Amino acid sequence: MSSSVADRAQSAATGASPGLAIALGANLPSPAGEPLATLVAMRPQLELLLLGWGGPLRLHWSPLFRTAPVGGPADQPAYLNGVLLVEGASDPNCDAARSLLGLLHGLEQRFGRQRRQRWGPRSLDLDLLWWGDLQCRSEALELPHPRLLERSFVLAPLAAINATLVPPGAGATAANLLTPLLAAASEPPPQRLAGRPGWPE
Numbered sequence: 001m002s003s004s005v006a007d008r009a010q011s012a013a014t015g016a017s018p019g020l021a022i023a024l025g026a027n028l029p030s031p032a033g034e035p036l037a038t039l040v041a042m043r044p045q046l047e048l049l050l051l052g053w054g055g056p057l058r059l060h061w062s063p064l065f066r067t068a069p070v071g072g073p074a075d076q077p078a079y080l081n082g083v084l085l086v087e088g089a090s091d092p093n094c095d096a097a098r099s100l101l102g103l104l105h106g107l108e109q110r111f112g113r114q115r116r117q118r119w120g121p122r123s124l125d126l127d128l129l130w131w132g133d134l135q136c137r138s139e140a141l142e143l144p145h146p147r148l149l150e151r152s153f154v155l156a157p158l159a160a161i162n163a164t165l166v167p168p169g170a171g172a173t174a175a176n177l178l179t180p181l182l183a184a185a186s187e188p189p190p191q192r193l194a195g196r197p198g199w200p201e
Contacts, residue, residue, distance in 0.1 A: 019087040021129035021167075022046075022104070023145075023154050027069065027079040030111040030123035035080045038111055038124055039064065040198035045110070046126070049103055050086060058087040062157035063201045068187035069121075070151065076121045081190070083129070083157035085165075094136040094143075101128055101141055129154065130168045144168040152181045156190040160201075 024042075026035035032042070043061070050057055062083045069076040104126040105113075111124040130144040148154050149170055158165055158174035165174050182189045195201055 019085055020089045020092075020131040021158070022084045022086065023125070023127040023129050023148075023157075024082045024084060025079050025125040025127075025153070026111075026123055027077045028112075028121045028123045032111060035123075036064070036193075039080055039082065040196075042107065042111060042124060043198065045107060046084070049107060053100055053103060054086070054089045056088055060085040060087070060161055061199070061201050062161045063195065064193045064199055065153065065156050065160075065190035066193060067153040067156075067190045070153070070187070073121075079153065080193070081153040081157060083154060083161065085158075085161055089131065092131040092134040094134070094138070094141065097128060097131055097134065097136055097143060098138075098141050104128070133168060149177060150181070152178060152185065152190055155181065156192075160192065 024039060026038045028035070030038040032038045032040075047059060050059070062085075064080050064082045067079045067081050069079060108122075108124045108126055113122055113124050127145060128141065128143060129148050134143055136143040144167070145154075148167060155167075155174045155178040158167065159178055163173060163175040166172065167174060167177070170177060193199075
């Protein structure tokens with residue numbers, strides 16, 4: 001496995017979560033239109049990107065959720081969020097994960113993403129959440145994502161795909177992790193959107 005000195009990639013002590021996971025979000029218009037139009041237009045482009053990057057893969061899309069902003073500037077618009085689970089991406093390593101992250105950032109830019117403010121509004125946000133039991137620590141990338149277990153806008157889509165899925169390092173299912181988060185939250189819970197053309201889930 002290839003990695004830089006700053007990275008640590010090793011097997012987790014507990015069972016690995018399957019495949020690779022990507023978080024999806026948007027709360028500003030893009031050249032494709034409003035956030036829903038952006039995500040629908042982005043979906044086939046992300047599929048092509050992944051198939052070119054990793055060969056034959058199986059993709060599992062979550063429903064979309066309307067969610068309240070977490071952190072960042074006040075008075076942001078609500079987000080649309082989802083998650084994509086990818087099966088079949090072999091040979092997980094930190095260099096390959098960084099390469100994929102670069103491709104995701106390039107796709108963000110096609111939809112007008114500008115990185116001006118941490119946790120600020122964005123026309124498209126694509127984040128790597130995990131890749132099996134891979135662990136990476138560097139300025140460019142941290143896997144598993146350090147805040148994925150704290151975000152209802154990630155856990156709700158994960159639970160919608162598979163309520164029994166256990167994110168890496170969690171020791172509990174996405175559905176069980178989501179329940180106390182929602183109970184303690186001051187913002188409205190994620191609201192699941194109905195399926196539609198371009199996003200049938």
